[in-house]
Amino acid sequence: MYKSSTAFNTFGRRISEFLYIDFYKRSSSFLLDDAKTRYLTLLKERPEILKSIPNYMIASYIGITPESLSRLKKQLLSE
Numbered sequence: 001m002y003k004s005s006t007a008f009n010t011f012g013r014r015i016s017e018f019l020y021i022d023f024y025k026r027s028s029s030f031l032l033d034d035a036k037t038r039y040l041t042l043l044k045e046r047p048e049i050l051k052s053i054p055n056y057m058i059a060s061y062i063g064i065t066p067e068s069l070s071r072l073k074k075q076l077l078s079e
Contacts, residue, residue: 030063038062039072 002009029038039062043050050058059069 035062035064035068036072036076039069039076
């Protein structure tokens with residue numbers, strides 16, 4: 001399909017680039033950022049997810065335990 005349609009070729013490349021950039025950001029975040037920064041980034045970039053996804057899944061996504069996420073949220077509320 002890439003060879004037969006330039007529109008499909010462009011679309012496919014853009015999707016691939018988007019997925020690569022998202023993967024790169026997430027991977028570098030796990031290496032360089034602490035849990036608080038990862039949570040705040042998720043809160044800023046995708047606030048709708050925090051309303052519809054259970055806390056244990058959010059904790060897993062940012063690489064911490066659900067208990068640590070609860071402590072982090074409590075800490076952020078007190079600030």
